[in-house]
Amino acid sequence: MEAARALEQARAQPGNDRDTLLEILELQGVVAGMLQQPAKARAAFQTLLVLAPEYRLKGDYAPRVVTPFFEANGWLNDKGAALRLEVVPASGTDNLLTVQAKPDVLNLGRSVLFYQREAGAGWILTEQPLVEGMASVERKGRRVEWWAELLDERRAVLTSLGSETSPLVTLAPGALASTPAPVPTLSEKQPQVKGVPGSPLRTVAYVCLGLAAGAGATGGFLGLQSNQARARVEGAPVNEAGYTVGLTQKEAFALDARARSQGQWANILFGVAGAAAIAGGTLWVLGAPVTVSAAPSGVVVGGTLP
Structure with missing residues (x-):
């Protein structure tokens, strides 16, 4: 699926910082779970928990997501695998x-x-x-x-x-430990302002929002296809005896099966789109640039929300 491929591309980018890596691993586990791929979800969550044993999922998810996470947590405790x-x-x-x-x-x-x-x-x-x-x-x-x-x-x-x-x-x-570097007095300290660039979380936010748009559009298309197939079955003409004459029984069964399948996938993709949109919005806010100012009265942190 597009969501899984986009996350793999984000994971393959060189030089991800730790926070970005943890966010990607969580989303990989969530997407795999929602797509009913428990082995992939469990593997992503195992890697996540090896790096951050106290990590907790940021959303309320269905059992197909939560179960692999708890299985990975049990594996971590059994193996003592925290890196x-x-x-x-x-x-x-x-x-x-x-x-x-x-x-x-x-x-x-x-x-x-x-x-x-x-x-x-x-x-x-x-x-x-x-x-x-x-x-x-x-x-x-x-x-x-x-x-x-x-x-x-x-x-x-x-x-x-x-x-x-x-x-x-x-x-x-043999070196002496009693010669610490001189510490300037308060009067000698000059205010310093250090600009902190936007966090790499913004990169993951763009990925998540892109996933949300793609998953939502695909889900909408499949939902439309499902409704059209259902309408063909329900709207087929009938004769005076009440039997359908516009479709054969085989065609009707095939259309019904297609409508059910496309409807299920549409629901899964809408769920992925919702989760990715929430994650993307959160990461966008968390990744806002800030400035840190050191002054005699303390440390001042400033910035603007998008």
């Missing part, structure tokens, strides 16, 4: 930053993107492949701040260790 990125402690004079992805039961991880810097310097980015679930990078100083992201084969962010705002700190063997 995480952990620090591997350095040994001796080791000059490496090393992380391990575990337990990668779905074999999703392909590489790790390391961010590191010395105090006051810019971030240095280094991508290293996973080898037996581990990746390492040379430490670029005696005292470095760093964090890391686990990437899949399309460089989408699966999970992370630390963050830009809460990095880890690693010292070289």
Whole structure:
């Protein structure tokens, strides 16, 4: 179906951030469930829950969607399959930053993107492949701040260790830990304004709204075809004895079966269109650009809704 293909294309885009990836996986599971493809729905939900074990569906869906989600959640708990990125402690004079992805039961991880810097310097980015679930990078100083992201084969962010705002700190063997970077006083701080671009959620919002339009149009077409087939059966002329003379019995049965089938698919597509429209509208609002201003009185966040 068009909805499933559009989501596959969105999933194949390189460099999706984590939030975008989770939204795509949820929608893939929902669409597969509504199309009565439980195996595909369960697989999408398993990947979703491996990355975000506490994730909950954002809408109220029929059992054909909810059941695969609960099955995936049970599988996650049985396997202990929640994916995480952990620090591997350095040994001796080791000059490496090393992380391990575990337990990668779905074999999703392909590489790790390391961010590191010395105090006051810019971030240095280094991508290293996973080898037996581990990746390492040379430490670029005696005292470095760093964090890391686990990437899949399309460089989408699966999970992370630390963050830009809460990095880890690693010292070289023998380095003193008592020399933190000087913190400017309040009077020395200058207001800074940082523009934050629109979230990639906007991209997924466009996909969802496109799906809604496509599914709605297709559903409307199938509904019209169903009504026309039903009208031919019900409007066929009859003779004085009350028997239908405009259609053979075989033709009548065929038209009735076609009307039922097209009606069922129309209802499914209308459901997909509704879910995609709700998701698209929500993601459009959540993806609105904002500005963040740092001032002596605090942090001010501003922006405009569409």
